[in-house]
Amino acid sequence: MKLRSLTLISVVLLSLGVAVRAADIRPPNVIFFLIDDWGWTDAACFGSKLYETPNIDRLAAEGMKFTNGYAACTVCSPTRAAVMTGKYPARLHLTDWIAGHNRPYAKLKIPAWTMQLPLEETTMAEALKSRGYTTGLFGKWHLGNEPFFPEKQGFDVNVGGCHMGSPGAYFPPYRIPTIQDEQPGEFLSDRLTREAVSFIEANRSRPFYIYFPHYAVHQPIAGKPDVIKKYERKLASGSYTQTNAIYAALVESVDDSVGAVMKKLAELKLDQNTVIILTGDNGGLSGTLNAQGWRQGPTRNDPLRLGKGSAYEGGVRVAARGEMARRHKARQRERDARDQRGLLPDDSRDGERRTGGARGRRVDCAAAQGRHETEARRDLLALPALSSGQRDTLQRGARRRLEADPLLRGRSCRALQSQGRPEREDRPGEIERRAG
Numbered sequence: 001m002k003l004r005s006l007t008l009i010s011v012v013l014l015s016l017g018v019a020v021r022a023a024d025i026r027p028p029n030v031i032f033f034l035i036d037d038w039g040w041t042d043a044a045c046f047g048s049k050l051y052e053t054p055n056i057d058r059l060a061a062e063g064m065k066f067t068n069g070y071a072a073c074t075v076c077s078p079t080r081a082a083v084m085t086g087k088y089p090a091r092l093h094l095t096d097w098i099a100g101h102n103r104p105y106a107k108l109k110i111p112a113w114t115m116q117l118p119l120e121e122t123t124m125a126e127a128l129k130s131r132g133y134t135t136g137l138f139g140k141w142h143l144g145n146e147p148f149f150p151e152k153q154g155f156d157v158n159v160g161g162c163h164m165g166s167p168g169a170y171f172p173p174y175r176i177p178t179i180q181d182e183q184p185g186e187f188l189s190d191r192l193t194r195e196a197v198s199f200i201e202a203n204r205s206r207p208f209y210i211y212f213p214h215y216a217v218h219q220p221i222a223g224k225p226d227v228i229k230k231y232e233r234k235l236a237s238g239s240y241t242q243t244n245a246i247y248a249a250l251v252e253s254v255d256d257s258v259g260a261v262m263k264k265l266a267e268l269k270l271d272q273n274t275v276i277i278l279t280g281d282n283g284g285l286s287g288t289l290n291a292q293g294w295r296q297g298p299t300r301n302d303p304l305r306l307g308k309g310s311a312y313e314g315g316v317r318v319a320a321r322g323e324m325a326r327r328h329k330a331r332q333r334e335r336d337a338r339d340q341r342g343l344l345p346d347d348s349r350d351g352e353r354r355t356g357g358a359r360g361r362r363v364d365c366a367a368a369q370g371r372h373e374t375e376a377r378r379d380l381l382a383l384p385a386l387s388s389g390q391r392d393t394l395q396r397g398a399r400r401r402l403e404a405d406p407l408l409r410g411r412s413c414r415a416l417q418s419q420g421r422p423e424r425e426d427r428p429g430e431i432e433r434r435a436g
């Protein structure tokens with residue numbers, strides 16, 4: 001646990017490749033947007049032709065864009081627990097959305113699992129708070145009932161975080177017990193943004209951590225009428241893979257939120273000392289299958305297969321983009337991989353022991369190219385750590401090619417990872433051939 005105290009701030013500084021003594025500078029602020037059910041292609045910069053996301057696109061263009069990232073799980077609570085603790089869902093025994101399905105007549109029984117984030121776990125908020133940060137949550141928690149609410153897990157401010165996995169509605173009444181003083185006509189994404197912006201203003205003179213898990217774009221999907229109309233007109237005038245105007249308006253509400261936060265940071269001259277990370281907790285809701293059959297969901301993740309709730313890529317591959325610093329940006333614009341669990345990394349050697357050597361393999365990958373240890377460690381932030389069979393198969397294939405092909409030996413891990421193309425309908429067969 002000692003090594004767990006290596007906080008995100010230390011890692012961020014490591015990732016920047018900067019040898020900084022804590023006393024020399026003010027630690028950077030950290031803002032973590034976690035968008036609910038946000039698919040891999042739910043932003044223009046990730047391929048959507050319908051959704052308009054200029055602020056998120058700018059974040060990607062000015063910062064780093066991670067194109068090969070995976071959520072810790074196909075549904076939300078396990079991913080949220082992983083983001084908070086840096087631990088895989090299996091290690092926490094928190095392996096489904098809380099409270100999961102109740103199917104007493106199912107032939108396959110689900111083993112008992114933990115339906116809250118235990119208080120003894122060290123959260124990202126607690127780690128940063130111990131380093132002098134003020135901490136605030138604005139949005140969805142979904143990691144247990146009241147004894148396990150965000151205030152018990154290191155958050156000074158909690159607006160919206162509770163047991164709920166989705167809002168009662170996006171217009172008042174939200175029916176969210178931790179949001180008071182609802183204003184007539186306000187939209188939930190805007191309300192959370194207003195609260196977060198006020199928090200930034202109030203804490204401008206000290207390091208702060210904002211965990212911003214929007215309720216959007218989870219069901220019940222809703223949008224502001226004028227924005228919905230805009231997308232209805234757009235859909236009527238062209239052909240699109242994604243076809244839901246209401247969902248498009250909900251996506252845009254998230255983009256507005258990102259824009260408002262970035263604007264406030266710039267206004268207060270905090271933009272150069274703030275790390276912004278933005279990603280989704282699982283794939284987009286492409287559809288549901290139940291006793292009534294298949295029902296199309298509000299978005300599509302093409303070219304990925306299926307979506308939320310599925311172990312295929314559509315369910316776990318998520319977009320991520322973040323602005324870390326000009327210095328970082330200059331070094332590398334785009335990385336192709338990211339692991340949400342790794343966003344709160346522990347010491348690599350300790351991690352290697354506890355993850356069965358997964359981290360060791362990644363260090364070896366970098367070491368094989370003669371990288372300095374610091375760089376290898378920095379890449380732990382970016383390289384994927386999923387231990388799923390599909391992912392491992394892809395990575396084994398990449399390593400075999402590295403070892404076998406002299407032309408590939410000098411290439412970076414990033415280039416190798418980028419060969420893990422999106423999984424399409426025909427992808428499993430190809431994986432099996434490679435594995436064979």
Ligand SMILES: [Ca+2]
Pocket residue numbers: 036037075076218281282
């Ligand atoms: Ca979710």
